[in-house]
Amino acid sequence: MTILVTGVTGNIGGEVIQHLLNRDVVIGGLVRDPKKAAKLQAQGIELAQGDFSQPQTLDPALQGCETAFLVTPNEPRQVELECNFIDAAKRAGVRYVVKVSVLHAGELPSKFQQWHCQIEEHLEESGMAWTHLRPKGKPLLHNRVSVLGDFIDLYSFGFSKG
Secondary structure (H helix, E strand, O other), rough: OEEEEEEOOOOOHHHHHHOOOOOOOOOEEEEEEEHHHHHHOOOOOOOEEOEOEEHHHHHHHOOOOOOOEEEEOOOOOHHHHHHHHHHHHHHHOOEEEEEEEEOOOOOOOOOOHHHEEEEHHHOOOOOOOEEEOOOOOOOOOHHHHHHHHHHHHHHHHHHOOO
């Protein structure tokens, strides 16, 4: 199995990479600047250069991947950027996408929750299998641990849609 992890130079993506290192899986990391991820490459992570705002760079990065772990910083263009990734994943034949979302996506009127709801809906309509990870509580260390636990459990026991 090949997994492409986004956000590998950040907290969540970086931790996901570390947890997957001892698994029997080929791990890829999507990066804008490979120099920032040189340490990961030394650990055997296959780095793929890509940028969410340049969809044409995502297609080659996703080729050959079966699973993608999608996490991005929150920003005003988040819907556009994550949907670019989802569309590229579909074109590349990715079968399963795990998206880090937010608690109450679509249930509260804040822009933040609405953005994630729009992205979740786009992923659900893509035809790929999917899971939305919705960490509880404040966006601090315990969220990172919660997300990792959820993802590792999914990986260990088999992925499921929805």
